Amino acid sequence: MFQEVTIPCGKYDFNPETKKVAIVKAKGLLTLCLNEENELQLKWYNLDQDSKLEIERFLIKGFTFFEKVKGQNRVYLLRFTDDDQKYFFWMQSEDSSLDENYCKQFNNVINAQVLDDPIEIEQQPPVQTQTQLHSQPVQQQMDQQQQQLLQLLQQQLAQKVGPGLSLTDLLSSEFLTQISNDQEYFDALKEYLPSDQQNLEQFRQNLLSPQFKQALDQLTHALKGRERSSVIQQLDLDYRVLEQEFDGVIAFVKAIIRKAQNKN
């Protein structure tokens, strides 16, 4: 059994040199299909160019989000938690009330994919309802949209400049030195030290050891990798923080804060 959805929509092109998002003024068709091999295949055809296939990609449930862009008119974003690539689409069906339904169908097809690991990924976040309809002429509308989209994209890019934070950035040597003398920290962490090293002096040495630093680097790497959602879940934390926070390390911290807040 396979599932499929076809959406009439146009696309935007992102120019990495000028860093501008440009609307592609062409009629298009987006298809998403869950095939017999349990693969999610995405395709976008340019109908004004003889149905030329211009986007083709495999998606993975749990790492893919398709949602309406807030404050924009009929613009939808396809984004990934394990990849920087973004695709913006603008709905083209005559009846704009069908947009929400198309989006739902799209997400349903994604969720129909069967994942091997027993971790169940919840439904996609609920689709935003349209706020107001713009009463301006279409051309002006598109220019305005373009401006806002550009801003949005630039914002997201700005966050991505640089390699992001690592766990060793958070646990500065200053902080580690401070807690290595802290009785409360020692009492809380003692049982998690190697079994033959559960004393205050060894606590200090462990915090400064290359093996500890290596473990931090290993965890940082895992939190930034393809399977970060799975990693966060295996740490018994809420993976949904990844929907708002792209950086796996920051997501990890926020998940811990969230967990503590939920307890209270």
Next chain:
Amino acid sequence: MQEWCTIESDPGVFTELINAIGVQGVQVEEIYDLNDEQQIAQMQPIYGFIFLFRWTSKGEKRECLKIYDQDLFFANQVIQNACATQAIISILLNCPQIEIGEALKNYKEFVIALDPKERGNCLGAVDVIKTAHNSFARPEPFIFSNDKKKAKEGDDVFHFVSYIPFKGKVYELDGLQEGPILIGEYQDDWIVRAKEAILNRIQHYQEKETAFTLLAVNQCRRFKANKIIEQSQNEIFLSLKTLEFIGVDLTEEQKQLLLQISNQQNIEQELLQESQQELLNRLTLAKNRIQEAQITLSEENAKFQKYKEENSRRKHNYIPFILELFKMAQRKGQLEGLLEKAQQKQQQKLQQQMKK
């Protein structure tokens, strides 16, 4: 069948590994300067060298011996992750003066009639060795859906080559070549001969800016120190006994010492044929040697204690510790501050970079 894991190339790891498979009195040490004669002398007896370097390409084929001494043990490297362990074993199995233990003795007997490839294969079947090797694997705290790849990107893949003396000749044993490579003959000191070949390699890799390390497989220094102490005590015993015999009055201290040592000595030994002065000199020298040996012993004990701690940390899964640390920081209200500080620092760095 369980796979062989990657282990860290560290002398502490290798030393404990050797001991775990039943070898006695042997350790592995890193050599920083092959020309440092004093350091080399202190490490003697050295049973072999291991040269390890970062593996980049297939590597050139070298001229190997097709026919060689039947007693020279050579095996091909078949298991990638076992390359270090195999390089060490190739030294141990070519050294009759080392007590190699049951596991290695059995392996050698079993494979002596097989060809080098088969020998390499069979190494994988020796459970004691594989278990000991794998006990040094880094903990894998997460389950990933693509678990088949063991060597991740960023992992260093090293290749190991051994140098040994064997019946008057120095050989290079490279598990990826077809047979042993003859380096040359030697008279008294094999290290002089091996040095040339090794220094050539070092120069080659320094030019290519490839990372490398040189290790020695040598007699355990504690073992050696204990032997020296034993021998020296024996000498003191004999010297004192002879002094007594030739009628010299022993001091109280000497009498005590004689009593002490004679309680440890069981064997009747012949007295020394020396003059009083010679005997007293002998006494002094022996005492000095004991002192030096005891210093070595305490240094080595400290070193092995450190190895033990490091190995314990290597095998430890720190994830629960890290998680609890962050949770504690949250409880103490420090976590958000840490995040802010780190982000600020990063911002500053970026701004500085953009100014350039």
